[in-house]
Amino acid sequence: MVWLKFDLRTDDHEGLLAAASASSAVLPVYCIDYSQLTFLLHTPAGPEALVEALLKLRRELQQMGSDLVVAPGPWEECLPALAMKVGARAVIAEEEVEFKRQASIGVLEGLSTQGIQAYHWSADVWPNSAFTPNYRAWKRQRPQHNKPLDAPANMPAVPAGMPAGEIPSASGLRAALKSYQQSLQPHPAIADMAAATQDATEHSTESQDAKQLLSSGQKWLSFLQLYLSSSSVPQGNSGVPAVEGTQDPSKALSVEQVAGMVQQFETPSAEGASFPKLFATALLLGILSRRRVYHEAMSKASRSLPTRAAALTAESADFHWQLARQSEPWPFAMPDTVQRKHWRWQGFMTDYCEARPAAGKANPGAPAILLVHGFGAFGDHWRSNLQPLADQGFQVFAPTFPGFGRSEKAAVPYSQVLWSNFLRDFIVQVVGRPVVVAGNSIGGFISTSMAADNPTLVEGLALLNSAGPIDGSFSIEQWEEEARTKTAPPKWIVQLVTNALFWYLERTIPGTLKWLYPTAPDRADAWLAQEIYRSACDSGSVAVFASVFYLPPPRALNYMINELYKKPTLLLTGGLDPLNDAKGRTSELSALSPDAMVKVLEAGHCPHDEQPEQINKGLLEFINGRVLSKAMAGSTS
Structure with missing residues (x-):
């Protein structure tokens, strides 16, 4: 059996090639598992692209003498039943790393106990034997990239009597996924937000472009070739190029049309943003492999x-x-109940830490706790808060923003809007219930922005040395006018200043960290400095740093707390912060937000890591004394 999941192609597919050469009978299988496909509702033209990919895959396999067997049902039930039915000797599947998709590992382990061998494969662009976690070192020492593989010329037939199964319509699949999601009975706030974000995705520009491509009958590989040629299109050329893979030339996209798609997504703050915008769906579903894209571009x-x-x-x-x-494992003691996991957001790899309470210790009905890091940091920065908070009955999450830590640093226009939307989607798609959110530095400002725009998702807001303006005379009308008229500095100035600052900061990481930890400089240890440096070496990290020059004007913290969020708030401040007058800022914000609970500690800019015991105590007092008590009072009334 060749188990197809997110590798929906016949070219550059080591699994199909290996099966074709090793067996006289091969069963290519796709399971329609709704629990694994709800992400399609948050993906531009997701259901439509999947259905088109399955139809195309079936046609190509039939031309090779095989077929695609499509079976409805959860992976855990569908695969073992099919394997037993045909007497499979082996199952070949692409390797997975995202947490939700790792259900496939359990399926394959279960088949192994039945005497069915399991094999993994991956279409790495470079040999993984040369991999090192430092991008710069990896780029210097890596060999020539692996070339994409051609599709098999022929495939063995599927076992006799095996029904191929029905591929659903796109509208039927979309409706079924929505129905499945509703059947999970999520918290009403989560259900409402999921519906709103799905509707926005379905009607987005990216979705319209993807649907236009699908309706043209062109293959994604043909679209890639058009994209790569789009910069050399003469003005006024509206002719259709001779590109392989167009079923109906009269409907085919022209190079000029694709060039127009490219231009609508390119911005000064994110050069190259058009590619992920146009091809994220194809990469997510494995219609195009990373290796194929890289090879075609080069x-x-x-x-x-x-x-x-x-x-x-x-x-x-x-x-x-x-x-x-x-x-890599943490170089310090961390309980087994804390895990680092991976999740794709809008097609990009991100990571997060999760800590769960011990069995029988969960606090039923309590919100989860969401811990949000600052600029240049990552989810693991909450290393000493995750388990202590979970030990009190809470499920705790610490995500890493796109562009930071070990998350991918794609060419997208980074801003407080993007990061706020990331937190919103993380709550809806990963956490699955409302949260108490605690944010440090710029993470505090992003958390406040997300809570202000999505108050139903947040039961409590804790700010730890938060960035962001405090302005008693803030006017939303004036802010909207500034947002409309703000212009970015010239690109050459941004590049000059960014490169100089980045060069300086990169070389002073250990000293800067200890300066930020005035009461416990030893907590700013070698691991923390090394992880920040490792992230700074990643491709795209300079562009993330440069994004500060393009950020829209920020709303005032007090306005967002008082006028939009209007729920329990805690100002949990390290009063010795060397970056600013933290005590003065806290006093000013508390005067403008009199309902906020205030606690000032002897600590610096990152109090959660410098004095974690005090922060954990302060957060728990706030949650138990203000958040849960308010929730109980509301339910009683």
Whole structure:
């Protein structure tokens, strides 16, 4: 059996090639498991792209003498039943790293106990034997990239009497996924937000472009070739190029049309953003492999914006996939109940830490706790808070923002809006219930922004030395006018200042960290400095740093807390913060937000890591005394 999951292609598929050469009978299988496919509702033209991919895959397999067997049902039930039915000797599947998809590991282990051999494969762009977690070192020492593989010329027939199964319509699949999601009976706030974000995705520009591509009958590989050629289109050329894979030339997209798609997504703050915007769906479903994208881009003589964008996206995706696969253990004691997991957001790899209470110790009905890191940090920075908070009955999450830590640093326009949306989607798609959110530094400002715009998702807000303006005379009308009229500095100035600052900060990481930890400089240890440096070496990290020059004007913290969020708030401040007058800022914010609970500690800019016991105590007092008591009072009334 060849188990197809998110590798929906016949070319560059080591699993199909290995099966074709090793067996006289091969069963290509796809299971429609709704629990694994709800992400399609948050993916541009997700259900439509999946259905098209399955139909195309079936046609190509039939041309090779095989077929695609489509079976409905959970992976855990579908695969073992099919394997037993045909007497499979082996199952071949692509390797997975994302936490939710790792259910496949359990399925394959279960088959192994039945005497069915399990094999994994992956389409790495570079040999993984050369991999090192430092991007710069990896790029210096890596060999020539692996070439994509051709599709098998022929495939053995499927076992006799095996029904192929029905591929659903796109509208039927979308409806079924929505129905399945509703059947899970999520918290009403989660259900409402999921519906709203799914509707926004379905009607987004990215979805319209993807649907236009699908309706044209062109293959994604043909679309990639058009994209890579789009920068050399003469003005006024609306002719249809001779590109392989177009079923109906009259409906085919022209190079000029694709060039227009490229331009609508390119911005000064994110050069190359058009590629992930246009091809995220194809990469997510494995219709195009990272290896194919990289090879096609590098085969072009021109190093135009589209070719650079495609190559860098594939390179970064491959690096972070390998980084996730070879995730290193923590070099300090961490309970087994704390895990580092991986999740794709809008197609990009991100990671998060999760801690669960011990069996029987959970606090039923309590919100989860979401811990949000600051600029340049990552989820693991909450290393000393995760388990102590979980020990009190709470499920605790600490995600890493896109662009930081071990998360992918794709070419996207980074801003407080993007990071706020990431937190919103993380709560909806990963946590699955409302949270108490605690944010440090810029993470405090992003947490406040997310809570202000999505108050039903947040039961309590804790700010630890939060960034963001405090302004008693803040006017939303004036802010909206500034947001409309703000202009970014010239690109050459941004690049000059960014490179100089980045060069300086990168070389002063250990000393800067100890300066930020005035009462416990030893807590700013070698591991923390090394992880921040490792992240700074990643492809795209300089662009993330440069994003500060393009950020829209921020709303005032007091406005967002008082006028939009209007729920329990804690100002938990390290009063010795060397970056600013933290005590003065806390006093000013508490005067403007009189309902906020205030606690000032003897600590610096990162009090959660410098004095974790005091922060844990302060958070628990706030949650038990203000958040849960308010929830109980509301339910009684």
